[in-house]
Amino acid sequence: MVVGWSIGKRMTKELVIDALETAVKRRNPAPGLICHSDRGSQYCSHAYRELLQKHGFLCSMSRKGECQDNACAETFFHSLKVEWIYGEPLKSRYQMKQEVREYIEVFYNRQRLHSKNGYLSPCDFERVNQSSFLLSA
Template sequence: YGRWLFGIVDAPFRPNDGVSTKPGQLQWVTDITYIPTGEGWLYLAVIVDLCSRFAVGWAMSERVTDDLTLDALGMALARRRPAAGLVHHSDRGSQYASGDYQRLLEQHGIVCSMSRRGDCWDNAVAESFFATVKVELVHDAAWATRAAARTELFDYLELFYNGQRRHSALGYLSPRAFERRREQAALAT
């Protein structure tokens, strides 16, 4: 199974190896990025459903702390209530390896997967998500305050990205439309 870090196995699942859009294959990817503002950095943690590309959980903070990632995970758990066996993939950041984070995953029967040391390609979907956010929103913005950035990031994530942004991997549907279609197909069977 590879090397261990704090009892967590190296990337038992690598999301970029055969990404599936089949319902029932529950896989989340997560990461943290920083957003520049006139007041300093605003940190954004996001959890993305690998099947639908829906941003199921996210949180923002002035500092990178365990609470930042725990808040994003809390939102994802409240929104999705996943069945045991979901695979949660992250990099090897201390926030994801923390005891509190690992306990929360374990309490919900979530399988922890972490990238190999120094290999950003193991978390390519999360990295790509942030590249999209930065190209489509952040690079053209000059937010004076963190509050202004928070407002626009909320609108981008909830209204535009989840609700309207089309993805080639989803047959040019938005994450919300893809999930709606998937639910309708499941009801029809």
């Protein structure tokens, strides 16, 4: 499930820090959370890595030139581009932000079926697994 995201003019450390802080505010994840990324300088920055460490999150960073290492992140961005953005005449950054919000918050997290989740949406998968955990606890 995608829980933290941000849009800006450039891919900076501030942008990825904002996305991570949004995820923390929305979900308050426990230490041990895995954060997937590529090897971009924004993810290698001291500020971003310190934020991960502060919350006890683990960094899953692909090896140089190996996009397969972070297939889940690569797959998400491919799906966003192919399923939602390509072919859409976007006139402004505001419109782009609205489209990305719609894709992530409405379609991807709540409606899109994922084969790795037993063909459930991320929200349904989380709900089923949380219920299973509560019943077995």
